[in-house]
Amino acid sequence: MKESVDLSKRMFLKTLGSIGGGIALFSTMPWLKSCTPEKLAEIGADKARVALIGCGSRGQYHLTMLRGIPHAQVVALCDPYKTNLRAASAMVPGAKLFDDYRKLLEHKDIDGVIIATPLGSHAPITLDALSSGKHVFCEKAMALTMEQCKAVYDAYTHTDRVLYFCMQRMYDPKYIEGVKKIREGLVGEVVGMRCHWFRNADWRRPVPDPSLERSINWRLYKEHSAGLMTELACHQLEVCNWTIDKMPSEIMGLGDIVYWKDGREVYDSVNVTYRYSDGRKICYESLISNKYNGMEDQILGKKGTVDLTRGVYYLEEDNEFSGIRQLLAQLRDKTFATIPAAGPSWRPELRNPYLPHPIVTGPVSVNAGQSMVAAENDGSDLILSAFCQSCITGEKAERVVEEAYCATLLCLLANMAMEEKRLIHFPDEYKIPYMKF
């Protein structure tokens, strides 16, 4: 018991201990306030009684983490698919088992539910759980349609229950520190953003019986899934909005099935451009038949580039042939030497090597973006722990739902732009006060 208390505290300190900034940090990233070690100490030995709805690969990953969270107790599991329910049950032997989440929601001794089902069921389950008085932690993306997102958002504004969506980058130390430093001017004015996610895999899972194809490979079918945008881009778009605290107002893109012509309905290749009212853009690309470029969230500033994915930044000046920089260094160091100032120094504009500088001190976990389940230390553990803490304290995590709403809307609007092959203006009816255009 003692050991596991430390584990939870360590999660927070691991995330924020290296960052510092205390009060100032909480004012710009207020969602972190609800899960401080001080608040954790206040709850003493209380435990959140939580239930998992959806016991597939992500759900089981959450179970492993829940086992390391001392203020969490998994009391129930729900999945209509017996194989997954059994596997989950083996991980938390005492938990009650359900095949229908509505039955589970009737139980009064459950404080909160963790929803890790396919996208299509996020909204109905979230809405039902909130109205039966449960606190809710739901996987991203928020929902399959914009109408559903709005309904969830509206419910959120009216409920006294706690609601989280798993936007784990908001709890990932390299992102937190990176965004903080960008706001402090690390790379100058932000002039654009480039995010991509490349994999070389078909996204399929083995199906024991053909009748299960659509429910097991739900990611490939539009009734359950919105494809690459909600599965992958969602996290990355959230980071863009978070970084510059603004929402794009126009969206255009092209989507296709380039390689995996296996009966799937969702694109395996998307290129989307988001434009903010000031002309800045997010250039988004995802392709799952080549993984050379991996996954990257790049914030481009006038003076440098932050690769949030790797927790590093690059400065433009490091790559410049500038005698003046060397001269200034000499004057500072009180030394005298030749500077390579003279000469017409134009070079062909090939990509030159840049020197990486770390954003956080100490080891950084980098997500290569190739796993369909999770990446180590990517904030997923801390956001889940924060939810369990909130189940006990009732304290909401500010902005998490808003960020999830904004990011999901951008995913769904991109799909609309690609399907209708037109430029989409952000629709007024889906604007919320949180958004700044």
Place this chain on the structure above:
Amino acid sequence: MRSEFSYSQEGRFVHGHIERVMGTRFDMVIPDIAESAARMIWDEMCSWLEHSDALLDRFNADSEVARLNAGQLDSTSEHLSEWIEMGEGYSPRTLGLFSVKTGGQLDFGGLAKGVAVRHAKELLQSRGVLNAFVDFGGSSIFGLGHHPYGPEWKVNLMDPFGGGVLKDLGLRDMAMSTSGNTPGYIGHIVNPLTGEKCLSRRLVCVLADDPVDAEVLSTAFMIASPEQKNKLSDSFSSVKVCIFDL
């Protein structure tokens, strides 16, 4: 025009920087100076550059030069006339190898940076500054006085084709200008007498007391024949010229 001015308390120097003016960057470093005095010099330099760029930039459709080139003006302002006179004054002295009028168009690309550096030099001297380093785009430089920790300002000339250092140069109250063709940028120098583009892999570096002389000669030597080179060397006797065929 975006300019930056910074004062280093520990190093006791100021650095003024303009990211882009007359198509390139401009830097001025002044050691051992009071911040307020340096600020006044810098502001004055900035407004001179801004004003001159607005007059001369042939890629800016609103500039007087662009409008003259486009045939939209019948007369020339007094200010621009002075520039033309200064430029054309070099034509006879350079055997016609330098002109601000090529192919019927005005182009101050080979002159303006030198004039700007001369302006900086005179401005600094008039304010009693003894040591300073002025760098316009890496190719037009003036070392006023000397480096605070050395007897001169030392720069080296790099081979644009990647061959390393070509020459070390010491500048003490001396201007330096380089011209040349580089891998990505060839044929921008045109012989006004023949209309031919200079395409050779050549780099010219000129050291002179006067930044404008250095600027003009670095272009003229790019295209001069051996005979013309001798004549130029005779009539500008105090300048030093290095020519590298790479």
